[in-house]
Amino acid sequence: MSLLTPLLRSGALTSLFSDEQVVQGMLEFEAALARAQARCGVIPPSAVEPIVTACQFHNIDFPALAAAAANAGNLAIPLVKQLTQKVKTQDADAARYVHWGATSQDAIDTGLVLQLRAALTQTDRDLATLTAILAQQVERYRTTIMPGRTWMQHALPITFGLKLAGTLDALLRWQERLTQLRPRVLVLQLGGAAGTLASLKASGPQVGDALAQTLDLALADTPWHSQRDRLLEVGAWYAGLCGTLAKFANDFSLLMQTEVAEVSEPIAEGRGGSSAMPHKRNPVSCAAILTAAQRTPGLMATLYASQIQQHERALGGWQAEWEVLPELISLAGGVMAQSDYLIRGMQVNTAKMRADLEITHGLIMAEAVTLALAEFIGKADAHHLVEKHCHQAIDRHQSLIKLLQNDPLVSQHLSASTLAQLLDPATALGSSDHFVRQVLARYKEQCHEHSLSN
Structure with a gap:
């Protein structure tokens, strides 16, 4: 049509x-x-x-x-x-x-x-x-932080x-x-x-x-x-x-x-x-x-x-x-x-x-806390403990950091300042910038090759 x-x-x-x-x-x-x-x-x-x-x-x-x-x-x-x-x-x-x-x-x-x-x-x-x-x-936008989403969730x-x-x-x-x-x-x-x-x-x-x-x-x-x-x-x-x-x-x-x-x-x-x-x-x-x-x-x-x-x-x-x-x-x-x-x-x-990173009251950073705590009590126990506090944060509409700070086992190994750092989204970007730089470098290389071929 x-x-x-x-x-x-x-x-x-x-x-x-x-x-x-x-x-x-x-x-x-x-x-x-x-x-x-x-x-x-x-x-x-x-x-x-x-x-x-x-x-x-x-x-x-x-x-x-x-x-x-x-x-x-x-x-x-x-x-x-x-x-x-x-x-x-x-x-x-x-x-x-x-x-x-x-x-x-x-x-x-x-x-x-x-x-x-x-x-x-x-x-x-x-x-x-x-x-x-x-x-x-x-x-x-290479440094603009946002929530990553899997299965349509944070x-x-x-x-x-x-x-x-x-x-x-x-x-x-x-x-x-x-x-x-x-x-x-x-x-x-x-x-x-x-x-x-x-x-x-x-x-x-x-x-x-x-x-x-x-x-x-x-x-x-x-x-x-x-x-x-x-x-x-x-x-x-x-x-x-x-x-x-x-x-x-x-x-x-x-x-x-x-x-x-x-x-x-x-x-x-x-x-x-x-x-x-x-x-x-x-x-x-x-x-x-x-x-x-x-x-x-x-x-x-x-x-x-x-x-x-x-x-x-x-x-x-x-x-x-x-x-x-x-x-x-x-x-x-x-x-x-x-x-x-x-x-x-x-x-x-x-x-x-x-x-939008904050709407889950810190839950998006739960993995970082789990990995840090795992060095002291093991991965399985750390995952179970942090998962429990995540559920409580959702049920009680509380921030994750307060629940973690009030947990004796967590506070024994992770200080309040350490938890604050672990729950800061800017510290959990992993190799994001490395991947971005690689793609941009490949783009420039391909542009050069394309101009030579034409």
């Missing part, structure tokens, strides 16, 4: 999979095919210019193309017919050589690969921007910088995988009717090599008409990226609950309001990100099911990819755009984070 595109598919990737770009991708294949075949002496050089000139999407009647595709079973068959007629109006002899020796799937698959190349390039830029913004926020103190660094660390891995998958995915499809290129006789390999060079794509060892692992890898990458950013959005929305109020989304006029309740500030970006994440598993299930393709040309599996993969990528583009907006302008209430 196009009305929802600004909310769910607002990224730059959506336009790369428009109807116009789908058609243009196939036309670029046809133009490059003519150039490559002329270079190899398969078609006359005079046929190239009329074919290439006609290979522009504005020359195509889209309503007629859509109607004809319903009977043809794919877009390429009626597209080649329209293209041939267009060329024929300029050069009847050149029209004989349109789509020479190729099959519909060659045009459709290679056209898709050209779209994927543009999408992967744009994604690389968007991801670089997103990691840069996130790295700045990691640095900004666990131990952490820093907000560490929480953000976990997301940055994952995004850096996705960035590495993106670089690694490009040469595997950006591959020409040219196999002819049954994957043998019999129509081109002995010139098949030569034409394939020339076409790959013309389109600046890798040349596969064999046509991959019914081997779809490359597209599955692309889909899995985008779905995985959505998962990482959705985990962040989910955490963020939980921290944004009224009772927690440690963060909030960027403030903007008319954003996050309610039609009934004027006080509401709803997590709109988080909702959009999580909506996409809810959809990607189903789309990936279709791509996995589409791996089971019949013989040399699929019946249903290949066709199912046509809308599923672009939709998945467009949703992922929206997720990146919403995440950029969210991370760039997020509001962080550092005072509330610190205050």
Whole structure:
């Protein structure tokens, strides 16, 4: 539904999979095919210019193309017919050589690969921007103390910088995988009717090599008409990226609950309001990100099911990819755009984070006391004793430190000043800063490597 595109598919990737770009991708294949075949002496050089000139999407009647595709079973068959007629109006002899020796799937698959190349390039830029913004926020909040939460309950103190660094660390891995998958995915499809290129006789390999060079794509060892692992890898990458950013959005929305109020989304006029309740500030970006994440598993299930393709040309599996993969990528583009907006302008209430550490009256620091006491009475006895006082603190609404100070066994080994220090959240951050520094160092290293590769 196009009305929802600004909310769910607002990224730059959506336009790369428009109807116009789908058609243009196939036309670029046809133009490059003519150039490559002329270079190899398969078609006359005079046929190239009329074919290439006609290979522009504005020359195509889209309503007629859509109607004809319903009977043809794919877009390429009626597209080649329209293209041939267009060329024929300029050069009847050149029209004989349109789509020479190729099959519909060659045009459709290679056209898709050209779209994927543009999408992967744009994604690389968007991801670089997103990691840069996130790295700045990691640095900004690297010492901001907040409650860590496990099983949705207070666990131990952490820093907000560490929480953000976990997301940055994952995004850096996705960035590495993106670089690694490009040469595997950006591959020409040219196999002819049954994957043998019999129509081109002995010139098949030569034409394939020339076409790959013309389109600046890798040349596969064999046509991959019914081997779809490359597209599955692309889909899995985008779905995985959505998962990482959705985990962040989910955490963020939980921290944004009224009772927690440690963060909030960027403030903007008319954003996050309610039609009934004027006080509401709803997590709109988080909702959009999580909506996409809810959809990607189903789309990936279709791509996995589409791996089971019949013989040399699929019946249903290949066709199912046509809308599923672009939709998945467009949703992922929206997720990146919403995440950029969210991370760039997020509001962080550092005072509330610190205050929330105190709502359990010191219970969040119980482990530190247990470990210190264990040196004197053993781990099991220390755990049992501190656990008992934690339960009492909850039942009596008392602070843990008062109960511990009044316990003769505890006070025998731990002074009041020692207990105060042990119950200070700032002393229990462990290796948080070390982990943050490692991620930031890796980010800087990867930025350097990325700039060299580009």
